[in-house]
Amino acid sequence: MxxxxxxxxVIEIVENAARQxxxxxxxxxxxxxxxxxxxxxxxxxxxxxxxSRNGAADGARFELERPPGRAKCNxxxxxxxxxxxxLGCPHCSAHEVTVLxxxxxxxxxxxxx
Amino acid sequence: xxxTCGCGPDAVSIDGKSLQHEHExxxxxxxxxxxxxxxxSHDHAHAHEHExxxDHDHAHPxxxxxxxxxEHGPLEAAHAPGTSAERIVQIEQDLLAKNNGYAQANRALFxxxxxxxxxxxxxxxxxxxxxxxxxxxxxxQNGAVAVVEGDQQTSNDADRIRATGAPVVQINTGKxxxxxxxxxxxxxxxxxxxxxxxxxxxxxxENVGNLVCPAAFDLGEAHKxxxxxxxxxxxxxxxxxxxxxxxxxxxxxKTDLLPYLDFEVDAAIRYARQVNPAIRVxxxxxxxxxxxxxxxxxxxxxxxxxRTSRA
Numbered sequence: 414m415x416x417x418x419x420x421x422x423v424i425e426i427v428e429n430a431a432r433q434x435x436x437x438x439x440x441x442x443x444x445x446x447x448x449x450x451x452x453x454x455x456x457x458x459x460x461x462x463x464x465s466r467n468g469a470a471d472g473a474r475f476e477l478e479r480p481p482g483r484a485k486c487n488x489x490x491x492x493x494x495x496x497x498x499x500l501g502c503p504h505c506s507a508h509e510v511t512v513l514x515x516x517x518x519x520x521x522x523x524x525x526x
Numbered sequence: 527x528x529x530t531c532g533c534g535p536d537a538v539s540i541d542g543k544s545l546q547h548e549h550e551x552x553x554x555x556x557x558x559x560x561x562x563x564x565x566x567s568h569d570h571a572h573a574h575e576h577e578x579x580x581d582h583d584h585a586h587p588x589x590x591x592x593x594x595x596x597e598h599g600p601l602e603a604a605h606a607p608g609t610s611a612e613r614i615v616q617i618e619q620d621l622l623a624k625n626n627g628y629a630q631a632n633r634a635l636f637x638x639x640x641x642x643x644x645x646x647x648x649x650x651x652x653x654x655x656x657x658x659x660x661x662x663x664x665x666x667q668n669g670a671v672a673v674v675e676g677d678q679q680t681s682n683d684a685d686r687i688r689a690t691g692a693p694v695v696q697i698n699t700g701k702x703x704x705x706x707x708x709x710x711x712x713x714x715x716x717x718x719x720x721x722x723x724x725x726x727x728x729x730x731x732e733n734v735g736n737l738v739c740p741a742a743f744d745l746g747e748a749h750k751x752x753x754x755x756x757x758x759x760x761x762x763x764x765x766x767x768x769x770x771x772x773x774x775x776x777x778x779x780k781t782d783l784l785p786y787l788d789f790e791v792d793a794a795i796r797y798a799r800q801v802n803p804a805i806r807v808x809x810x811x812x813x814x815x816x817x818x819x820x821x822x823x824x825x826x827x828x829x830x831x832x833r834t835s836r837a
Contacts, residue, residue: 415704415739508801509803521616522617525614
């Protein structure tokens with residue numbers, strides 16, 4: 414359950430941002446976690462709600478977008494969507510691929526009042 | 527977790543001592559409050575606390591609130607009841623940024639001292655500690671070695687390492703499923719305090735037995751080394767691709783048992799390369815010594831590089 418650790422990071426980041434913005438209440442938190450990042454969406458959202466209690470983000474709505482994985486084949490050079498790290502290039506079956514997108518884990522923005 | 531230094535939850539301890547005891551920060555507004563909310567809520571009466579509990583009471587009994595806010599575009603969502611319009615604050619901050627900062631600090635320490643640090647990861651029961659003990663015995667003939675041992679509970683593994691004479695610090699993560707760079711930083715302080723972290727030494731960090739969570743957390747190591755034992759399934763690289771992708775080396779261990787098992791070595795290696803084409807594979811056995819020349823050779827090469835970069 415490293416989602417709990419990640420949720421603690423989320424709450425720390427958003428509480429710091431709220432404090433810097435001079436507000437005490439966060440209504441919405443938008444997260445972006447790539448499809449290839451090792452994170453279980455439901456677990457992360459649940460942990461965010463738990464960790465946010467009694468802080469500025471208590472009761473906030475947590476939104477999670479999961480941008481798809483995208484990779485480029487090192488062999489044939491084609492770009493493609495990648496759902497799973499063990500899947501190779503759909504064009505030439507090579508496994509030497511460079512992941513271009515889909516591994517990020519970040520807080521995008523927050524709504525505050 | 528403490529906001530100032532990032533101390534982990536109360537349950538984390540190093541050599542049996544809680545991390546919290548070493549960091550008696552006095553800042554009043556920290557997220558310790560959530561951990562103590564039930565027992566001590568009256569102790570944490572921040573000025574805005576009433577507001578929080580008010581919001582809390584309203585948010586949960588009225589789930590249609592959420593539906594309502596979905597009707598608006600994401601940028602104008604969520605007008606909280608009875609408050610002014612929401613304002614957006616752009617953040618774009620990586621969830622692992624803080625861990626990675628601690629990892630960089632550890633890495634800088636290793637670089638300054640010529641230390642070759644490895645993060646050993648595997649599922650429980652792969653024989654990590656036995657492998658460490660055998661590795662330490664061989665390494666001690668030529669150089670210094672220290673160990674950071676991570677487990678949820680007990681100091682059993684550290685005791686086994688200590689029996690070799692190598693300095694070891696035990697981190698107990700409590701409920702935590704992985705080591706993070708901050709815990710390791712504290713463990714390094716302990717080793718330094720005991721004059722046990724020698725220049726140009728080998729540092730072996732044995733992570734919590736778990737093929738999932740430790741993959742995400744950089745500790746500042748030169749390499750992650752994943753251990754897959756022949757008593758496990760050969761398809762573990764496909765089941766836990768993140769870990770095998772994060773590792774630079776896979777030790778395929780307990781090869782002495784292969785005659786008695788259905789484990790297909792070639793398939794295991796093929797699967798590992800499917801998720802990580804560059805992964806180096808070393809087959810070894812602590813029982814009959816197979817592969818140890820290659821493993822020790824790889825360690826010596828890495829250690830030499832770390833030493834040279836210091837000089």
